[in-house]
Amino acid sequence: xxxxxxxxxxxxxxxxxxxxxxxxxxxxxxxxxxxxxxxxxxxxxxxxxxxxxxxxxxxxxxxxxxxxxxxxxxxxxxxxxxxxxxxxxxxxxxxxxxxxxxxxxxxxxxxxxxxxxxxxxxxxxxxxxxxxxxxxxxxxxxxxxxxxxxxxxx
Amino acid sequence: xxxxxxxxxxxxxxxxxxxxxxxxxxxxxxxxxxxxxxxxxxxxxxxxxxxxxxxxxxxxxxxxxxxxxxxxxxxxxxxxxxxxxxxxxxxxxxxxxxxxxxxxxxxxxxxxxxxxxxxxxxxxxxxxxxxxxxxxxxxxxxxxxxxxxxxxxx
Amino acid sequence: xxxxxxxxxxxxxxxxxxxxxxxxxxxxxxxxxxxxxxxxxxxxxxxxxxxxxxxxxxxxxxxxxxxxxxxxxxxxxxxxxxxxxxxxxxxxxxxxxxxxxxxxxxxxxxxxxxxxxxxxxxxxxxxxxxxxxxxxxxxxxxxxxxxxxxxxxx
Amino acid sequence: xxxxxxxxxxxxxxxxxxxxxxxxxxxxxxxxxxxxxxxxxxxxxxxxxxxxxxxxxxxxxxxxxxxxxxxxxxxxxxxxxxxxxxxxxxxxxxxxxxxxxxxxxxxxxxxxxxxxxxxxxxxxxxxxxxxxxxxxxxxxxxxxxxxxxxxxxx
Amino acid sequence: xxxxxxxxxxxxxxxxxxxxxxxxxxxxxxxxxxxxxxxxxxxxxxxxxxxxxxxxxxxxxxxxxxxxxxxxxxxxxxxxxxxxxxxxxxxxxxxxxxxxxxxxxxxxxxxxxxxxxxxxxxxxxxxxxxxxxxxxxxxxxxxxxxxxxxxxxx
Amino acid sequence: xxxxxxxxxxxxxxxxxxxxxxxxxxxxxxxxxxxxxxxxxxxxxxxxxxxxxxxxxxxxxxxxxxxxxxxxxxxxxxxxxxxxxxxxxxxxxxxxxxxxxxxxxxxxxxxxxxxxxxxxxxxxxxxxxxxxxxxxxxxxxxxxxxxxxxxxxx
Numbered sequence: 057x058x059x060x061x062x063x064x065x066x067x068x069x070x071x072x073x074x075x076x077x078x079x080x081x082x083x084x085x086x087x088x089x090x091x092x093x094x095x096x097x098x099x100x101x102x103x104x105x106x107x108x109x110x111x112x113x114x115x116x117x118x119x120x121x122x123x124x125x126x127x128x129x130x131x132x133x134x135x136x137x138x139x140x141x142x143x144x145x146x147x148x149x150x151x152x153x154x155x156x157x158x159x160x161x162x163x164x165x166x167x168x169x170x171x172x173x174x175x176x177x178x179x180x181x182x183x184x185x186x187x188x189x190x191x192x193x194x195x196x197x198x199x200x201x202x203x204x205x206x207x208x209x210x
Numbered sequence: 211x212x213x214x215x216x217x218x219x220x221x222x223x224x225x226x227x228x229x230x231x232x233x234x235x236x237x238x239x240x241x242x243x244x245x246x247x248x249x250x251x252x253x254x255x256x257x258x259x260x261x262x263x264x265x266x267x268x269x270x271x272x273x274x275x276x277x278x279x280x281x282x283x284x285x286x287x288x289x290x291x292x293x294x295x296x297x298x299x300x301x302x303x304x305x306x307x308x309x310x311x312x313x314x315x316x317x318x319x320x321x322x323x324x325x326x327x328x329x330x331x332x333x334x335x336x337x338x339x340x341x342x343x344x345x346x347x348x349x350x351x352x353x354x355x356x357x358x359x360x361x362x363x364x
Numbered sequence: 365x366x367x368x369x370x371x372x373x374x375x376x377x378x379x380x381x382x383x384x385x386x387x388x389x390x391x392x393x394x395x396x397x398x399x400x401x402x403x404x405x406x407x408x409x410x411x412x413x414x415x416x417x418x419x420x421x422x423x424x425x426x427x428x429x430x431x432x433x434x435x436x437x438x439x440x441x442x443x444x445x446x447x448x449x450x451x452x453x454x455x456x457x458x459x460x461x462x463x464x465x466x467x468x469x470x471x472x473x474x475x476x477x478x479x480x481x482x483x484x485x486x487x488x489x490x491x492x493x494x495x496x497x498x499x500x501x502x503x504x505x506x507x508x509x510x511x512x513x514x515x516x517x518x
Numbered sequence: 519x520x521x522x523x524x525x526x527x528x529x530x531x532x533x534x535x536x537x538x539x540x541x542x543x544x545x546x547x548x549x550x551x552x553x554x555x556x557x558x559x560x561x562x563x564x565x566x567x568x569x570x571x572x573x574x575x576x577x578x579x580x581x582x583x584x585x586x587x588x589x590x591x592x593x594x595x596x597x598x599x600x601x602x603x604x605x606x607x608x609x610x611x612x613x614x615x616x617x618x619x620x621x622x623x624x625x626x627x628x629x630x631x632x633x634x635x636x637x638x639x640x641x642x643x644x645x646x647x648x649x650x651x652x653x654x655x656x657x658x659x660x661x662x663x664x665x666x667x668x669x670x671x672x
Numbered sequence: 673x674x675x676x677x678x679x680x681x682x683x684x685x686x687x688x689x690x691x692x693x694x695x696x697x698x699x700x701x702x703x704x705x706x707x708x709x710x711x712x713x714x715x716x717x718x719x720x721x722x723x724x725x726x727x728x729x730x731x732x733x734x735x736x737x738x739x740x741x742x743x744x745x746x747x748x749x750x751x752x753x754x755x756x757x758x759x760x761x762x763x764x765x766x767x768x769x770x771x772x773x774x775x776x777x778x779x780x781x782x783x784x785x786x787x788x789x790x791x792x793x794x795x796x797x798x799x800x801x802x803x804x805x806x807x808x809x810x811x812x813x814x815x816x817x818x819x820x821x822x823x824x825x826x
Numbered sequence: 827x828x829x830x831x832x833x834x835x836x837x838x839x840x841x842x843x844x845x846x847x848x849x850x851x852x853x854x855x856x857x858x859x860x861x862x863x864x865x866x867x868x869x870x871x872x873x874x875x876x877x878x879x880x881x882x883x884x885x886x887x888x889x890x891x892x893x894x895x896x897x898x899x900x901x902x903x904x905x906x907x908x909x910x911x912x913x914x915x916x917x918x919x920x921x922x923x924x925x926x927x928x929x930x931x932x933x934x935x936x937x938x939x940x941x942x943x944x945x946x947x948x949x950x951x952x953x954x955x956x957x958x959x960x961x962x963x964x965x966x967x968x969x970x971x972x973x974x975x976x977x978x979x980x
Contacts, residue, residue, distance in 0.1 A: 062860040064871065068851045077887070078853035083839045086848070090832040092374050096867070101834065102807065109814075110922075112808045114793050117847070122836075122892045123335045124799050130884070133294075133328045140291055140297035145336040148299035151802040174287045175295055182299040183275045183304055184646040185431050186459040189412065192420045199419075214396040218409065221429075223391045231425070232394070234422070237377045237386035244370040255372065258651065265661075266654045268639050269436070271385070274373075276430045277647050299858065305648040331884050338800040339893050340921040346882045353881075409756050431643045441602075441636045448599055449606035449637055453644040456607035472801045474526045483603055489585045490607040492954040493739050494767040497720065507727075524706040526717065529735075531699045538726070539733070540699035552678040560777045573969075574962045575745070576947050579693070582681075584738045585955050592730070613956040650787065659846065739951045749944045753910055756903075757945055760911035761918035773950040790903045791911055797893045798915040 082121060089125030096128075097133075104157065135165040144175045147191035148183040150174040153193060154196050169199060236275060244277030249316040250282075250289075258311065289319040298329045301345035302337040309345060310352050323353060390429060397433030404436075404443075404469040412465065443473040453481045455499035456491040463499060464506050477507060544583060551587030558590075558597075558623040566619065582605050597627040609653035610645040617653060618660050631661060698737060705741030706799060712744075712751075712777040720773065751781040760791045763807035764799040771807060772814050848893050852891060859895030866898075866905075866931040874927065905935040917961035918953040925961060926968050939969060 069078035093102050109116040127139070139162035146155035160171050172195055179188040223232035247256050263270040282292070293316035299308035313326050326349055333342040365502035374516050401410050417424040436446070447470035454463035480503055487496040531540035535591040555564050571578040590600070608617035609668035621634050634657055685694035709718050725732040725804035744754070760773035775788050787813055795804040839848035861871050879886040898908070907931035916925035929942050942965055949958040 061862070062857055065853065065856045066858050068856070072450070075255070078856070080852045082850045082852075082855075083835065083848035085852075086835045086838070087832055090835050094832070108805065110790060110807055111260065112792060114789075114896075115804060115808055115975065117795070118793070118796055118892070118896065119801060119805075122888070122896070124891070126888065127331055129334050130328060130331060132324050135326075136293055137291055138328070139701075140287075140295050141332060142336065144295035145298045145302035145333070146802065149302050149337065149802070151336075154802040168761055170286050171291075173420060173422075174284060176290065176420060177281055177284065177426070179299070179427055180293060181281050181647050181927065182296065182647070183303060184306075184642050185427060186454065186457070186462040187646070188423060189416065189427075189462075192423055194418055196419055217393055219391065219394045219398050222394070232389065232391035234390045235386065236390075236393075237373065239390075240373045240376070240386070241370055244373050248370070262651065262654055265658055266367045266635060266636075266638060269642070269650060272430070272639070272642055273436065273647060273651075276426070277432070278424065280422075280430070291609055299870060300648065303648070308648040309652075319375070327882060327884075330882060333887070334888055335801050336801070336960070340754050340916065340919070340924040341800070342877065343889075343924075344884060346878055346885055350881055367784060412630065415810060420560035430549045435639055435643050438639060440632050440638060445599055445602055445633075446636070446640065448595075449602050449640060453641070454609035457610050457645065459644075467662060478594050479599075481730075482600070484728060485589055485734070486600065486603060487590060487607070488731070488734055489589050489955050490604065490613075491611065492957070493951050494762070494765070494770040495954070497724065497735075497770075500724055500731055504727055518730060524703055524710070527699065527702045527706050530702070538927055540697065540702070542695065542698045544698075544701075545681065545694035545697045547698075548684070549678055551679050556678070570959065570962055573966055574943060576943075577950070577962055578743075579736070580742065580947070581955060583960075584734070584742070588730075588734065588738070589816045598964060608956065616956040616959075633842060637964070682865060697872070743947055746944060746947060747941050749910075753907055753941075754948065756907055756912035757910050757948060759951065761914045761949070764915035765918050765953060765954075786902050787907075790900060790908070793897055794911060795915070797897050798912065798921075799919065800896050816916065 063185060083119075085121040085125040086117065087125075087130050089120035089123070092124040092128045093120070095140075096164060098164050102157070104153070111156060136162065136167050139165055139167060140171065143172060144178060144182070147179045147194075148177060148187060150183075150187055150190060152190060152194045156194050159198055160202070163198075163202065169195075226243050236271075239275040239279040240271065241256050241279075241297055243277070246278040247274070249337035250293075250318060256311070258307070260319060267350060290316070290321050294325065295321055297326060297333060298336070301329060301333045301348075302341060304344060306338075306344060306348045310348050313349060313352055314356070317352075317356065323349075325359045368396070390425075391413070393429040394425065395433075396423060396437050397428035397431070399422050400432040400436045404472060406448075406472050412461070439500060441479040444470065444475050445492060447473055448483060451480060452486060452490070455483060455487045455502075458491075458495055458498060460502045467503060467506055468510070471506075471510065477503075486496065533562035544579075547587040548579065548582040549587075550591050551585070551611070554586040554590045555582070556670055558626060558628050563591075564619070598624065598629050601629060602633065602637060604632060606640060606644070608661045609637060609656075610649060612645075612649055612652060613653060614656045618656050621657060622664070623659055625660075625664065631657075696732075701737040701741040702733065703741075705736035705739070705744050708734070708740040708744045710773070712755075712780060714780050718773070720769070752778070752783050755781055755783060756787065758790060759788060760794060760798070763791055763795045763810075764803060764808060766799075766803055768806060768810045772810050773812060775814055779814075779818065785811075845893070852887075855891040855895040856887065857895075858899050859890035859893070862894040862898045863890070866909075866934060868934050873929070896914045906932070906937050909935055909937060910941065910945060913942060914948060914952070917945055917964075918957060920953075920957055920960060922960060922964045926964050929965060929968055930972070931967075933972065939965075 060147075068074050073196060090101075094100065104115060105119055108119075133141070139158055142158045143155055143162055158190065162172060163169070176188050176191045176195060179191050198205075211297060222228050244255075247259065248254065255341060256303045259273055262273075287295070293312055296312045297309055297316055300306075308312070316326060327346075330342050330349065333345050370399055377383050398409075401413065402408065413424060413427055416427075441449070450466045451463055451470055454466060470480060471477070481500075484496050484499045484503060487499050528537050533538050552563075553565065556562065567581055570581075582672060595603070601620055605622045605624055607616055608614075608620060624634060625631070634656075638650050638653045638657060682811075684690050687708070704710055706717075709721065710716065719734055721732060724735075749757070758774045759771055759778055762774060778788060788822075791806045792804050792811060795807050844885055852917050860871075863875065875886060875889055878889075903911070912928045913925055913932055916922075916928060918929065932942060933939070943962075946958050946961045946965060949961050
């Protein structure tokens, strides 16, 4: 495939509003994603993500560059709302390890345990009682783990 | 089955904190649920719900009494956050008609169109691009329908 | 929100057929749910449910009052049919811990092991071979656990 | 691949209990499947199935030979219970056209409309309110269609 | 049910093209399925499948006769493509143990580890990042297990 | 958030192997994605994608830049295998409109109709008969639409 300039993208990138997006390098996107994960995770990198980097480098770069650097870095929603929405989606889908990670980020961003419990209660309506019960058990594990780590946000 | 008083519930309902919950009648729960749906839906009842009442009375009562009267009436989360979380869950699950109804309630509660679009963008991460694209198409339909109804919140 | 009497619910609760439903208190619903779980679980409470009560009181009440007290206590279907339907749904959805609990209740209600195996075979059609194989493994665990507990229904 | 006799299957097919299974031809399985679909569908073939036969012959044969001839023809569960279990699974999975077909078969087998409605109510617990509402809407369509066809079981 | 010859199947089985299909016995289908699993699994039977045989004989026969003997034995797709398609489907559905088994079969059939990683990357688009991350973790476990077994294809 | 250079990304981007990735601009990624979609879609842009651009610009850019420009442009898998894997995943998940689009791309890349039908047959094993039947109906619609458009690959 010859990556010739296509007319569509050339026109788009000449728009003043698109200029800074189009000029951004992947290094800048990766840096921003790395910043985002540290801001969510109390200054540390994310162990699940780092565990993937050696063997699945493209996936690690996609998480850092796209999921964190492009999506999670967007403005409009504040961090609390974004995290509660993510927890609601992961609870409904039954993605327990991801619900746990993002519920921890929510607590770091100032969400209260009581607010996370409300997402569990909503899940009975969205997706039924088994999904809600598993979400409750997931939060319960998280709350215990954080109670044992002094210094973690609560 | 003889519905004799079981020791567990009797003890629970003697707690001062549980007294008002235990004494509440189903009529009160249904009234509260009816209030909730009207507060979400700009003063009107919900057509999908009313369409079920004659043929599926238990389901209609469960929606009004449990889903709306018990869950949606809870305190802790404000209406905006609850609606954004519900939209995120319905988008991730691919429940398009329910995403549309609750995105409309979100707009009624003061959520901006731009905020709903952010939920779509998060959905690419939670559940992949097909679910996000369908969520975008669902919002697009909703925005068009509301643009054609003068007086609807925007 | 002022929980004023809405016209709709007031009219509904004046119907002779709705009177006993509307007058019921949540204490009565919780008692009935507690009765239901004990009738399903050979006289005992349910450990998963009780594990949730302290930390997620609303969820525990929703399970006891709504899922068990309202839905599972309904007439029309006998206990065997209701349990086989629940097992079929949980098998198809891949909700293994809930399939196991409800398959145990089915055995308590007189369902034969052979009948539960048929639900596994149907699952190959409903949801594919992986879901069916996991359902078979779940039943296998259950059968072994009950074989080791003298006195359990078989 | 040379389809040589493998030791395992040869030994299995020498068991007295496996002899009739092993000797059965695919023609016999297809005939049995065709019988099953006609017994479920008031004597007629199934239009969705027949629509697939010309373009997807293997799929049509797999439905007739395996899903109907092997699985649905099994003993142990009576037709009413099998159909209610299938309806519960399809409702929970959101497979509306298949829920509709099998709910129709259930009515043909003597299941009452009231019993099918109970499956909808259970679905609120298994899979949440959106799935249950869609299942209710699906039954509602089915009941209307059958009410308009004189002679259909009700 | 009297399994009388139905006109439809009788006519079908008189077609020259259907004759060999119709005449095949279940023993032949089981033999072919057993051949298929051994060709996929480096000459051995499949432990998960054999674990089911005593307690769930119909399921084991359905896997051997239908899933392996009928579906997996089909011509048209080569083994590499069939296995990559199966891995993509299992990754998207979150069926980790089955993804692992079939990724192992893929390696046995000559698929490269790098090609399996590409399926993980596609999964971010099909089904979101949590499913892709779990698929990566599943492959990682598989690669480690095979690295420790001398003689396994890599 | 101040997007300061983080040590991790800075070190990564100094690796010779990462240099060209890190230096790439988003304009280059968008151009490549636009090339990819045209190569898949017989030289045209994709109507579903273009329909999103005005109202959901971030989503359109994520599809073009990430899904197409990063993921679909990757080497290792040839276009035929990638499209068959995508069709298998979309069929298993029940994403009919996306299965249709990607099955069309598969035909454009030289995949035969017979090969796509095999994916449907595999879907009975991966995800059950309802998903396979819907996948068959989706292919059937696609084949008809292409048969009516002279010049389309078949």
